[in-house]
Amino acid sequence: xxxxxxxxxxxxxxxxxxxxxxxxxxxxxxxxxxxxxxxxxxxxxxxxxxxxxxxxxxxxxxxxxxxxxxxxxxxxxxxxxxxxxxxxxxxxxxxxxxxxxxxxxxxxxxxxxxxxxxxxxxxxxxxxxxxxxxxxxxxxxxxxxxxxxxxxxxxxxxxxxxxxxx
Numbered sequence: 001x002x003x004x005x006x007x008x009x010x011x012x013x014x015x016x017x018x019x020x021x022x023x024x025x026x027x028x029x030x031x032x033x034x035x036x037x038x039x040x041x042x043x044x045x046x047x048x049x050x051x052x053x054x055x056x057x058x059x060x061x062x063x064x065x066x067x068x069x070x071x072x073x074x075x076x077x078x079x080x081x082x083x084x085x086x087x088x089x090x091x092x093x094x095x096x097x098x099x100x101x102x103x104x105x106x107x108x109x110x111x112x113x114x115x116x117x118x119x120x121x122x123x124x125x126x127x128x129x130x131x132x133x134x135x136x137x138x139x140x141x142x143x144x145x146x147x148x149x150x151x152x153x154x155x156x157x158x159x160x161x162x163x164x165x166x
Contacts, residue, residue, distance in 0.1 A: 015123070015124060015151040015152065015153050016045060016122065016123050016152060016153075017121070017122040017149055018045075018053055018060075018062060018149065020034070020041070020118045020119050021033065021070060021121055021122065022105045023079075023104055026069075031070070032070045034068045035067075036066050038062055041116065065136070067138075068136040068138045068145075069136060069139075072135040073132065073134050075133065082104065085120060085121050086103045086120075103119055103121045104119045106119065129151055132149050133147070133149075
């Protein structure tokens, strides 16, 4: 049995991996990739997130990583690692396939608004890891690149408390 804790009233911080992943098919071959539009997502996290990322990972080039094919995560095949996350950390759905989808980045329409989810791998509700070791091949390149990508905390809006009773 899996359990998850979601603080409905006040979620202050969330750890975000600046390389959310998605399953894509290219030339008939499915693989895990960094989301192709990641360079458009990162600025939405704000200047403090970008500044901290630049400080902790000098030379981190999110534009170069956009759409990169991931060849390993934490030394495992990418789909095996995503399956592990779905089995051990994503506990909100009974069906395993739905939990796998929850681990990946995806698009959604909620309340009439179009948005993109980071996915449980890139935006976990827990703080079990401070970084993720990935090997990937950037678009247009052939040589694998090994990275230790940091999870960085970002401030979520939550409900604004104005007094003790609230």
